[in-house]
Amino acid sequence: MEHNFIFNLVGNNIWAYIITAVIPLVFVTLYALVAILGELKIASWVQDRLGPMRTGWKGVLQPLAEVVKLLQKEDITPKNVNKPLFNVSPFVMFTGSFAAFAAIPYSSKFIPAELNVGLFYIFAVSSFAVIGILMGGWSSNNKYSMLGGIRSAAQMISYEIPMALSILAIASMANSLNIVEIIRIQEGGFWNWFIFAGPGPIWKIVFLPFIFILFLVYFIGTLAETNRTPFDIPEGESEIVGGYHTEYSGMKFAMFFFAEYSNMYVVSALITIMFLGGWNSPFGNFLNGPIWQFFWFISKAMFFVFVQIWLRWTLPRVRVDQLMYITWKVMLPFAFVAFLGIALWAMLNPTVF
Amino acid sequence: MTEKRDIEIDFGQVHTERMRLNVGPQHPSTHGVLRLEVELEGEIVTDVVPHIGYLHRCFEKYCENSTYVQVVPYIDRLDYIASMSNEIPYALGIEKLMGIQVSERIQAIRTVLAELNRIASHQIAVATFGMDAGAFTPFLYLFRDRELILDVFERLSGGRLLYNYIRPGGLMRDIYPTFVSDVLAIVKQVRETNKEVQNLLIDNKIFIERTINIGILPADVAINFGCSGPTLRGSGVDYDLRRAEPYLLYDKFDFEVCVGKGLMGTLGDSYDRNIVRMWEMEESCKIIEQAVKLIPDASEDVRASIPKKIAPKGEIYTKAENPKGELGFYIVADGKNKPYRLKGRSPSFSNLSVLPYISKGYMIADLIIILGSIDIVLGEIDR
Numbered sequence: 117m118e119h120n121f122i123f124n125l126v127g128n129n130i131w132a133y134i135i136t137a138v139i140p141l142v143f144v145t146l147y148a149l150v151a152i153l154g155e156l157k158i159a160s161w162v163q164d165r166l167g168p169m170r171t172g173w174k175g176v177l178q179p180l181a182e183v184v185k186l187l188q189k190e191d192i193t194p195k196n197v198n199k200p201l202f203n204v205s206p207f208v209m210f211t212g213s214f215a216a217f218a219a220i221p222y223s224s225k226f227i228p229a230e231l232n233v234g235l236f237y238i239f240a241v242s243s244f245a246v247i248g249i250l251m252g253g254w255s256s257n258n259k260y261s262m263l264g265g266i267r268s269a270a271q272m273i274s275y276e277i278p279m280a281l282s283i284l285a286i287a288s289m290a291n292s293l294n295i296v297e298i299i300r301i302q303e304g305g306f307w308n309w310f311i312f313a314g315p316g317p318i319w320k321i322v323f324l325p326f327i328f329i330l331f332l333v334y335f336i337g338t339l340a341e342t343n344r345t346p347f348d349i350p351e352g353e354s355e356i357v358g359g360y361h362t363e364y365s366g367m368k369f370a371m372f373f374f375a376e377y378s379n380m381y382v383v384s385a386l387i388t389i390m391f392l393g394g395w396n397s398p399f400g401n402f403l404n405g406p407i408w409q410f411f412w413f414i415s416k417a418m419f420f421v422f423v424q425i426w427l428r429w430t431l432p433r434v435r436v437d438q439l440m441y442i443t444w445k446v447m448l449p450f451a452f453v454a455f456l457g458i459a460l461w462a463m464l465n466p467t468v469f
Numbered sequence: 470m471t472e473k474r475d476i477e478i479d480f481g482q483v484h485t486e487r488m489r490l491n492v493g494p495q496h497p498s499t500h501g502v503l504r505l506e507v508e509l510e511g512e513i514v515t516d517v518v519p520h521i522g523y524l525h526r527c528f529e530k531y532c533e534n535s536t537y538v539q540v541v542p543y544i545d546r547l548d549y550i551a552s553m554s555n556e557i558p559y560a561l562g563i564e565k566l567m568g569i570q571v572s573e574r575i576q577a578i579r580t581v582l583a584e585l586n587r588i589a590s591h592q593i594a595v596a597t598f599g600m601d602a603g604a605f606t607p608f609l610y611l612f613r614d615r616e617l618i619l620d621v622f623e624r625l626s627g628g629r630l631l632y633n634y635i636r637p638g639g640l641m642r643d644i645y646p647t648f649v650s651d652v653l654a655i656v657k658q659v660r661e662t663n664k665e666v667q668n669l670l671i672d673n674k675i676f677i678e679r680t681i682n683i684g685i686l687p688a689d690v691a692i693n694f695g696c697s698g699p700t701l702r703g704s705g706v707d708y709d710l711r712r713a714e715p716y717l718l719y720d721k722f723d724f725e726v727c728v729g730k731g732l733m734g735t736l737g738d739s740y741d742r743n744i745v746r747m748w749e750m751e752e753s754c755k756i757i758e759q760a761v762k763l764i765p766d767a768s769e770d771v772r773a774s775i776p777k778k779i780a781p782k783g784e785i786y787t788k789a790e791n792p793k794g795e796l797g798f799y800i801v802a803d804g805k806n807k808p809y810r811l812k813g814r815s816p817s818f819s820n821l822s823v824l825p826y827i828s829k830g831y832m833i834a835d836l837i838i839i840l841g842s843i844d845i846v847l848g849e850i851d852r
Binding site: 429 | 488490496497498512599602603604605606609610613669670673675676678679832833834835837
């Protein structure tokens with residue numbers, strides 16, 4: 117409870133729990149609006165055009181307009197679909213990504229749930245999305261949806277393995293799966309972040325290549341995990357129309373959309389926690405108050421959201437077999453070797469133990 | 470307690486089924502209203518049957534009921550992204566049939582327009598090919614530049630898509646004063662953007678991996694199927710009507726016929742067909758730079774040699790190298806003011822016929838890439 121200021125304010129009662137649960141929901145809604153606007157505006161910036169300009173000042177109200185449009189659209193359930201699965205799958209997918217927000221910190225004074233196995237918990241619940249996609253793809257009774265769903269299942273399950281190895285390396289360096297512990301170890305300036313092999317003597321630079329490899333492996337994995345370009349084959353528009361969400365419209369489509377964007381934040385927040393020192397300021401104790409910590413955490417996470425959007429409008433899409441080749445024959449061996457190096461570093465590091 | 474049983478799974482008996490998938494006519498990547506009936510084994514394409522005819526407009530029958538001048542707008546609607554180029558073989562054929570001599574200035578203008586339209590068409594081809602591979606940004610870069618070419622055409626003819634500009638015996642009207650400088654500015658811009666597209670898309674490792682060794686079209690097969698244009702040249706066949714049987718002023722210009730070299734993968738793969746288009750844009754720029762020098766500043770009555778009455782007699786097969794390939798018209802004229810028969814030979818139709826041959830055994834994502842690399846226009850296939 118020491119990391120949740122709500123409990124200090126209202127005491128340890130039911131209201132504290134309710135407020136704690138509502139804040140992430142409000143946050144994810146606001147974030148989704150910002151991210152949708154960001155996607156539109158960054159795309160137009162990359163593509164040398166203006167983007168939305170008519171809704172509000174420079175089109176800033178465009179995401180609201182789109183949400184309203186999706187809300188008032190007719191909610192079509194096609195005739196021959198498996199109705200229960202079809203209707204529940206967008207919510208399953210969103211539940212998976214929203215559940216992860218329970219353990220994602222905002223600042224040292226506000227973590228909705230401080231779990232001992234926080235990292236593991238986030239990783240576990242964000243794999244929930246694959247069930248939603250598979251359900252949606254299968255129940256739509258559409259060949260394109262089925263192809264998309266099956267592609268997605270194969271992709272997400274394969275990419276979890278190298279990603280899990282990166283998480284394992286971080287856990288071994290921090291000697292903990294607790295997110296607060298992991299962030300606390302990285303205190304004291306950017307030099308102590310895990311992307312620079314964490315705190316330790318200067319000869320830690322020997323192990324920097326290993327952690328960079330793991331960082332890249334994890335980042336590429338996040339692109340596949342969130343179905344973003346170049347790994348957006350489950351919804352590859354030019355091949356299989358809309359993939360698993362071909363048959364969805366209105367609010368249910370919005371839920372898929374929402375889940376995709378909140379998933380982008382979840383993986384970016386995980387990168388921030390694991391490699392970039394979480395809420396810690398890059399300048400040690402300078403600008404490191406609780407409000408500044410909020411700023412640092414959100415900026416770092418949003419930077420990676422930006423990189424994901426940026427990549428989407430730059431790169432073409434890989435093919436299914438190339439996708440599998442990359443994960444099993446390139447990323448996995450590299451991750452194993454890098455994990456070995458990091459394990460050695462964790463053993464030799466005099467500061468943590 | 471239920472009885473314990475040994476479960477035997479015989480994988481030989483697991484029932485598998487091939488899936489028949491309809492790609493199109495309402496699919497984002499069929500480049501029009503093409504329907505592909507695809508048989509899939511998992512993701513592997515085992516059979517492709519293209520179904521055409523969704524855009525059939527009785528072009529040939531219409532022509533039999535229109536005067537020779539009225540045919541020109543219909544010809545625009547064949548390959549509707551290269552309308553200027555379409556008009557050229559028809560105009561040349563009628564001129565040859567009637568023995569009309571057209572001045573060099575008009576021929577030079579026609580050459581410039583044909584090459585500009587070739588650039589515009591190849592820009593669409595490369596852009597949509599990139600989009601088939603999932604890269605959306607180069608698409609918009611190339612479309613932005615295509616606008617410049619369309620602006621010039623609009624100032625010339627009044628239309629942005631269908632021009633009706635090149636008439637048998639001359640042009641609709643003379644060029645405007647700043648035409649030459651506008652065209653040279655376009656050439657500069659095209660080169661700049663092509664460099665950018667080369668960096669962003671063509672040299673991208675993912676793009677190369679997606680396109681090499683996909684849809685390999687051997688040279689002999691390409692010839693047997695009657696392929697032409699970049700589809701044929703991508704297979705390494707050095708055949709270009711501009712060089713083989715020069716028309717307009719092409720024999721005066723110094724340009725290369727670009728052929729696929731198998732740079733990254735096998736000769737004749739999708740990468741080669743695409744890169745040939747990129748190179749041809751550069752060659753077109755060269756031709757334009759040489760051709761604008763042949764346009765004298767003095768204005769001239771471009772309608773002077775247009776005959777008052779077009780009523781030729783005889784038969785002629787007339788052809789030209791269009792952006793998509795060899796566009797030909799077989800015109801049977803019986804001395805009346807309407808053609809007795811006009812048969813079109815469209816390059817996209819022949820090029821599409823090779824699709825089932827080259828796309829078997831690849832994945833469904835590759836099928837889209839192969840279709841994009843052939844660069845078809847349905848207006849021309851269905852006529």
